[in-house]
Amino acid sequence: MSQKFAVALIEVAKSYGDVAALAKFSLEVQRGELVCLLGPSGCGKTTTLRLIAGFAKPSYGRVFIEGTDVTAKPPHVRDIGIVFQHHALFPHLSVFENVEFGLRNVGAKKTERMSRVTEMLATVRLSGLAERYPRELSGGQQQRVALARALVLRPAVLLLDEPFSSLDAQLRIHMRDEVRSLVHQLKTTTILVTHDQEEALAISDRIVVMNKGCIEQVGVPSEIYDVPNSRFVAEFIGRCNLLPCNATGRERAVIIGDNQALSISNQPTAQRGVVAIRPEHLTVADGSALNRLRVEVVQFIYLGARTHLRVKMQDQNMLVDLPSVQAKGLTIGDQFDLSVDSKFARFLS
């Protein structure tokens, strides 16, 4: 197995009895990458993480970490570090002892343990709290101890299982940025499981979108957002209008509803499907614009810099996200034209 991948899952699948948690797939993670496994609950992202960690064995396929086949190996011999959802700090050990735990297990000498733990605590900015106990720390501090504990072993891959879901919204944003810069600084390969698509978009090098045990799409964040290749991905990431349409036979053109023609960015792959248009890609049409859609305003939601409009086109409901200056003057019941650049309209089957 080539060693240029930090983690490789080759044709893995996992079933529990009759229930298939993961359909067969392969995945490779490059060294130093931060990959997010993103999807709704039950999609198999946590199962995948646990396969890499060794808490579950694949029903089929093999798992490689840094070129070594670890499929049959128990977790404690794998070169991993894990941060659990509820941090799982040892309540009977101090912060220092928690971070030191793994080093003692691998037989590091006292002086080495001392220096590495102190260094790690400084890196996560918890130096003064070494003698405290987990129950005395705040949620964010506890999470940082959990990180330090896993990273001090310099694992080949760091696994995070929805690590921020138990933190409040503001802290969550702060912590995800911290983790991003930390693993970037240490050049640690990282795999993070989350259901929060904003989080995934914000920090990943690559995103693996999963649904019902299958991988829907793998790509860099901008790719996933701008070029979703399935309905699920289009709807799960950000907001998206999905307009039922028919192919016209002409290249890269479809008909919406009875007569609304639209030119799009890709060739339709079937007679019927949907056109995916993100709300922010719709603009108020000026005189010369092509790709016009006549709509009527149903709801007007002013949000300061942006305004969201719910509009109706024939019998289709759509969401439009406009800069407030463009939406000025519009009220409920008004009819006007929207236009969209064809490169932002995508056919999905």
Added chain:
Amino acid sequence: MKGFTTRFAWSRDLYLLGLLTPAVAAVTLILSVPIVWLVRISLYPQNLPYGLSGWSAAHYIKALTDSLYFGSLARTTLYSVIVTVGTAIVSFPLGYAAARGRLRRWKMFFIVLPLALSLVVNIFGWIMILGQNGLLNSVLMGVHLLDQPKQFLFGVGTVLLVLGHTYVPFQILSIMSVVTQIDPMLEEASASLRGNRWTTFRRVIIPLARPGIAAGSTIVFILTVSSFIIPELIGGASVQMYAVLVFQQMMTVLNWPFGAALSLILLAVALGFARLFQAAARANEELNSAVAK
């Protein structure tokens, strides 16, 4: 709604009192009066159950200096420590497996049944196993390891075995109770930090399970140090556990004052050890209050 709140508030204390008084009064009466009376009786100089008058500490002096009684107390305490430690060691893996493993309902049944069962039934069963016509002898003779039936009853080993068997469920349940509260993720965390099975047990499970071990050990110690039914039936003359001597003084010799003194000394020993175990457990209580699932 205002009247409702006020009414609730001022009558709350009376309500509370009303709820608790019957039980508290009954228990206080039933416990304290006998114990107070017991203390008084132990301070009578006579050696009889009637015609008692006067004050004397002679019985206590005898109890603590006569080698028969003091020696028995010391030996009984030793036996109890052995049984307590033995049951703790055996119970730990069993309690852990029952808390974490499958078939918990079945396991609970097998653990709780001997607990709920009357002592005499348990002892009778062991007599049938270890007696001269019993199971063990039949098996050993059947495989020709023995020519003649051997008397397995009536020895220290047997008594300790039966005591252990009778009281081990307390330890198992106690450990089970505390292990269920230990977040399984802590074990996964330990594994992710290069800890193998034994390391995880030693550095994570056992420290966190200490209150359970202490609680179970307290109960087993008290029950063992004060047990007399078991040694009476299968101990024989060589074992001489303390409570048996107390029983004899009370029911056979009818030397009530002396028996009272002996039993109060036993009470002191039992409660003293209970406090010791509680203190050890309390040190760990604070840690466990932070174990969140």
Added chain:
Amino acid sequence: MPWQSSKLALLAWALFQVIAYFVLALPSLVIIGASFDSSSVFSFPPHGLTLAWYARALATPAFTASFVLSVELATLATALSLLLGTPAAYALQRYRLPGLQVVQTLLLSPIVIPAIVLGIGLLMFCNLVGLGQGLAGLLLGHFVITLPYVIRTLISSFSLFDVVLEEAAQSLRATRFVVWFRVIIPSIVPGLLSAGIFAFVTSFGNVALSIFLVSSDAATLPVQMFLSVEHSSDPTLAAVASVVIFITGAVVLTVDRLAGLQRLV
């Protein structure tokens, strides 16, 4: 942690448990086996099966009379414990006042007091107040040792019963009396039943305390058995013991059905 152990280790683990649970059950199994064995000397496999010993047991007045007494006593003690223990457990669980911890310790203390001390104390107490040995003294003793089980079980029951329901009832004009009988009691029926059943079986099987308090015409079944064991090893006793095992087993199963034995832990 099955993902960590080798197959061999798992097998050894399972074997250890099987042996342990077998040993736990062994005395009961032996007794039941002997109660059906037609020969009075132990033999395995049994020479013949018979119900003669059960018949003998039923015909022995000492056993039948003491059985009846044990059932009566257990019923009374349980009823008393439930009556006094339920409100006490409620008070202890619902209110968080400083003195209550002491009260709880007091009410649960009979478990910690050695049976022999309590037995002797009660014996002399009954003697002092002229009660003598017999049902009255037994009842006092059995009440005080069943109460802790009742209180412990009910404290756990109450902790699972949301106080919000009581508050809702009160907001709907229910007096305390009504709240008790139409909201609280119906909600804790499984807890009451399992508490009562455990109290019953504790009282029914008790020997260490009872032995001090029985009289020649009022002996409980376990005490009667104790005296029989001391003086003979008649298989009739095995039949009697088996009956106790069956009753206890049925009781434990019922508690499991009602509230789950897990709740005791």
